[in-house]
Amino acid sequence: MDRVIEKKKWSSQKLVTIGGVVALVALLAGSYYFTQGASRLNVDPARITISEITKGVFQENIPVNGIVLPVTTIYLDATEGGRVEEKYVEDGAMMTKGQPILRLSNTDLELSLSNQETQVFNVLTQMQISKNNADQNTITRLNQMAEVDNALKEAERLYRVNERLFNQKAIGKQEYQSSKNLYEYQVRRKALTVDILNKDSVSNRQQLSQMQQSFERMQNALQLMRKKVGDLIVRAPVDGQLTSLDAEIGQSKNKGERLGQLDVMSGYKVRVDIDEHYISRIFTGLRGTFNFAGKEYALVIKKIYTQVTGGRFQVDMEFEKEVPQGIRRGQTLQIRLALSDEKQAVLLPKGGFYQQTGGNWVYKLNEAGTMAYKVNVQLGMQSPDTYEVLEGLQPGDKVITSSYENFGDNQELILK
Structure with missing residues (x-):
C-alpha cells in the first residue's frame, strides 16, 4: 500500500545555500564598513591632553x-x-x-663773535660822534636864536620909539619907515630861525632814533652770537638722568x-x-x-x-x-x-589642535570617554588661555586640545 511521503521544507542543501548567502552578505557589509565607513585610530590617552568645556567670565585680550x-x-x-x-x-x-x-670748541664761531663785538663798538662810537655833532649844531642854532631875539628886541624898541616920535611930528617919515622895515625883517628872521631850529631838532631826533635802533639790533645780534658761543657748553635743560x-x-x-x-x-x-x-x-x-x-x-x-x-x-x-x-x-x-569687556561665554582651553584645524573642528569624547570623534565648531574671540565657543560645544563636553599632528584624517579615535 502506497504511503504519502512528506516534502521537507528545509533541506540540508537549502540550509547550506542560505548560510552561504548570509556569510557573503556579512562579508560584504564588513568590507564596506571597514573601507567606506568611519576611519579609526587607536590612541594612548596618556599621550594626549583632554580638556573640559566650561562656562565663565571671558574677556578678549x-x-x-x-x-x-x-x-x-x-x-x-x-x-x-x-x-x-x-x-x-x-x-x-x-x-x-x-x-x-x-x-665744544668752534674757532669760526668765536671769530664771528669777536667781529660782531667790534662792529657794535664801531656803531656805538659813530653814534656818540653823531650825538656830539648834533649837540654842537643845536648849540650853534640856539646861539643864532639868541642873536635873532636880541636883534628883534632892539628893532622893536627902535620902531616903537620912532612910531611915537613920528606921531608927534618929531622925526620924518623916512626915518620912521626905516625902523619899521627893520622891525618887520627881524620878525620874519626870527620865524625862519625858529623853523630851522625845530627842523634841525626833529632831524637830530630821527637820526639818533635810527642809530639807536641800529645799535639795539646789533646788540641783539651780539647777544645771539654770545648765546651761540655759550651753547658750545652743553648743559642739562632739566633735572634728570643722562643716558x-x-x-x-x-x-x-x-x-x-x-x-x-x-x-x-x-x-x-x-x-x-x-x-x-x-x-x-x-x-x-x-x-x-x-x-x-x-x-x-x-x-x-x-x-x-x-x-x-x-x-x-x-x-x-x-x-x-x-x-x-x-x-x-x-x-x-x-x-x-x-580688547573687550568681560562677559559670560562658553570657553575652550587653548592647545596645539588649532594649528591643524584652524578652529573649525575638534575631537569630542563620548560620555564613556572611550572614543573621540570629529565635531564642527565655531570659535569667536580669544584670550591668552581660552577661545570663545559660539557653536558646536556645550559646558561639560570634553575635547582633545593637544596637537592633532599624528591623527591624520581619521574620523574617530579609540582611547585605550
Whole structure:
C-alpha cells in the first residue's frame, strides 16, 4: 500500500545555500564598513591632553610686550657744531638743570663773535660822534636864536620909539619907515630861525632814533652770537638722568647731531609693540594688566603711534594707579591687553589642535570617554588661555586640545 511521503521544507542543501548567502552578505557589509565607513585610530590617552568645556567670565585680550621708559625724555642735540674739548660727566649721571655736560670748541664761531663785538663798538662810537655833532649844531642854532631875539628886541624898541616920535611930528617919515622895515625883517628872521631850529631838532631826533635802533639790533645780534658761543657748553635743560651720551674728547660733532638724552625721572610709561592686525581695534583708554613681583598692576593706553613699521605699530601706556616698586628703565613687561569687556561665554582651553584645524573642528569624547570623534565648531574671540565657543560645544563636553599632528584624517579615535 502506497504511503504519502512528506516534502521537507528545509533541506540540508537549502540550509547550506542560505548560510552561504548570509556569510557573503556579512562579508560584504564588513568590507564596506571597514573601507567606506568611519576611519579609526587607536590612541594612548596618556599621550594626549583632554580638556573640559566650561562656562565663565571671558574677556578678549592679547599678549604684548612693553618696554619701560621715562614719562618724559629730552634729546640733547648739538646746537652748534664743534670739537669735543672736555667732558664733565659720564653716561648715567644724575643731572640738575643748568649743570654742564660737555664743552665744544668752534674757532669760526668765536671769530664771528669777536667781529660782531667790534662792529657794535664801531656803531656805538659813530653814534656818540653823531650825538656830539648834533649837540654842537643845536648849540650853534640856539646861539643864532639868541642873536635873532636880541636883534628883534632892539628893532622893536627902535620902531616903537620912532612910531611915537613920528606921531608927534618929531622925526620924518623916512626915518620912521626905516625902523619899521627893520622891525618887520627881524620878525620874519626870527620865524625862519625858529623853523630851522625845530627842523634841525626833529632831524637830530630821527637820526639818533635810527642809530639807536641800529645799535639795539646789533646788540641783539651780539647777544645771539654770545648765546651761540655759550651753547658750545652743553648743559642739562632739566633735572634728570643722562643716558645714551655719545661724545668722546677730540670727536667732531656737526650742528644738529644727537649727543645724548636726558630722562626726567618723575615717572614711567610703557612703550608697547602691537601687531598691525589689531590697529583698527586699538584706541586710547584700553587697559592692560601685568604681573610684577607677584602682584598685578594695571596700565591704560594714552597715546597711539599709527605709523606701521615691519608689520607692527606702537602705543604708550601709563600706570593707572600704583607704580611697581623697583621697576627700572629698559625693563620688558609681558602685558595682557584687553580688547573687550568681560562677559559670560562658553570657553575652550587653548592647545596645539588649532594649528591643524584652524578652529573649525575638534575631537569630542563620548560620555564613556572611550572614543573621540570629529565635531564642527565655531570659535569667536580669544584670550591668552581660552577661545570663545559660539557653536558646536556645550559646558561639560570634553575635547582633545593637544596637537592633532599624528591623527591624520581619521574620523574617530579609540582611547585605550
